[in-house]
Amino acid sequence: MTQLVWFRSDLRSRDNPALWHACKNSQDSVIGVVFVTRQQWQQHGLGERKMQLLENAMQALKTELKQLHIPLLIIPADTFADCNQTLQRIIIQLNIRSVAFNIEYEVNERRRDIEFSRWCREQQISVYKFHDQCMVPPGEVRTKQDLPFKVFTPFKRAWIQQADGRIGAPLPQPQPRDPAIQNALAGLAGLQGNIPATNTVADELWPASEDEAHQRLNQFAEERGRAYKELRDLPAEDATSRLSVYLSLGMISPRQCLHVALSHNKGQLTGNTPGFDTWISELIWREFYRHLLVAFPQLCKHKAFKPDTEQVPWRNSESDFKAWCEGRTGYPIVDAAQKQLVAEGWMHNRLRMISAMFLTKHLLIDWRKGEAFFNHWLLDADLASNNGGWQWSASTGADGVPYFRIFNPTTQSQRFDADGEFIARYLPQLAELPAAARHQPDNLQRQRCGYETPIVEHKFARQRALDAFKQTLTTA
Template structure:
């Protein structure tokens, strides 16, 4: 019997799963999930993400059980233990081949190479698949043969070269003849340092992910380009946690767009095509992780910014973390993330730029704080976004682009609805006063004065960047 072993990681679904489909086409399948909590925490993942991961494993185990595919479970401390843990299962169940979908941060790349080598030495074939991207990193390059460091030309070439086959959905396995192997009982998560936001905010599983996609396409996608920057309305897809752990695939999203948009991705309905671009951003950052591994070592992509004189300001950092900077939009956004494990994308840019430019605090501190709280925390996207805001990364904002939080608030939350929701102390103020409450109102509502003046902070940031030698 040609037993196939599927190693699940951040691809927690049975539909459109390249590794699972390939394994099922070859013979009876057993699946394995290696839980690596210590390693995840060392990578910055907090309780929200790890809890969501655990719930996702429960959901995919239930789906696999419906196909008579047992899901085994092992706890390991570190990625370095993965080769032996997988080989032990392979030997125990006379596995003929291992199948898994690649991940692209540097430590994950090294782990996967070590697994492939260990299986090769054991004379067992190991197959890796580029499931999370349309183009394998290294196959979409500039005319000079380099990885793209700017998004727009990357996206243009992506649209030009992407094929029907690349976006075709993989087969869902048919139920197989039951095996004598039974699924493992999944252990409960140990008590983590911080409290998770819980299942009510983000129910796990591909069924929920599919419901999110369907509702987005039906009710919000046509207005996405207009509403995605307005935090007081549900204008985004809210799919980022499900994409981060593979409870839905980029191909499923692209196929859904094409069915709504006459078969097109690059033209047609502007709401849909704008969202497609956001999906391509996710792929771009995964290519960057492979092509420029220094970003996986917490180094800036723009090498000259290594010398930037960041400020040591623990008090300012703590005020930012706790949502008490005195800038209502920044504070409301930070409180939203701590309470729900998610933050609106426009506000991720605003808060990241406030920390890195207004306070001139090292972006890596903010990147780490986001990872500790975000249920959709994903290294490639989080790192890319933070480096963009801090003007240290690929395709980054020019160093002189410094969002004025008050202007951003008036533009994207004109009536202060989002602010009132997350800063109830300001909800009784007139709408226009919520963006920057006058001093005489601050004492009445128990809200702090701004911890930094926008104009002064802007000049300080400009001087710091101008001092860099290229």
């Protein structure tokens, strides 16, 4: 019998439940399929670099699977509907009776899978689905009233209770298949298109390889994990794991990350080393946003988590938005952050919060515009975390704190980039200024360095945002 594995955002050979399942019986031949859905990705707002990275990750998986004698068909298909049609053709052509895949939680993806599963049922083809993106499947962490959590801290407490001692060790890579059995699949090459591997900035900074992801994980755990709590908020430091890109492609699983963290934390999810406790907590944030996406599918449809915030009178200023996108707001920490995003396809978490809050509170521009911009440029672009982060920053999202949390970008800068080192790295025109002046150069310094004047004054902007939210929420 031939087993088919449909890969998607799980581009790895290790700790892959669908692949593992398909490889269970050594007498079965196994084939993998993955689709390059550029048109669909573009509809989802992904940028060119992320699409290329996805393609490179598919090529890397193909190489990985080749060593296991498992062919991977990389097939161009415009949309999800095309994937289903193509897959059905392959299934019929190869007389496949069993398909396995790992579940994706976004609305379009779930719709695609429902349709595919319905077709399989009609054809009496077995479908095996697995949760691999979350360590505790969405829907399984609930309040005492059997409702989904809406705030992180109680979610985390309940998640830990649920997960403690129950998250198994990551699955190994399956054993190589017997080439004689796999020979049954000879002649498949004609089914796939030609996707050339590309060499981009993304590839230089984030080489698409499972081994690279594991190397980064181990290096982080050994060298930086213990100091994570103290240093993680300092953008000039290389203090975080930078694994988000690999997690978003599924080149590494959250369970693999947790497993390594636990091995440095005496097997405990919390209450051991502050560094690893905090890092594990971040992995739980990732879970939280995925659980929210499933419980509140309106999040996939550009809707605010808090419906009354739909009435916030967002400003429609193209010029302010453009200045923010291009890193020309006159607030050095915001501008440096935006430059990092475009240069590296990644932005430090503290800066994501500062920058997102600046756009939504200081400029009072709709969070959806910022979310789309990040989604385009981030190589770790991920609907659940990006939407969660943006709505948290805009106070439209799942957050216990009300709208009046408004970061002052200058004091944030002084606190988290005290020496102005990060600013100088991404805004070299300010490097000649003394550290203290880099956070908020005076007019003369701005002129000398050829740097913008602030597009909005902090106190005024803060009050404008407070008024806009207050007015909306009292009239809602």
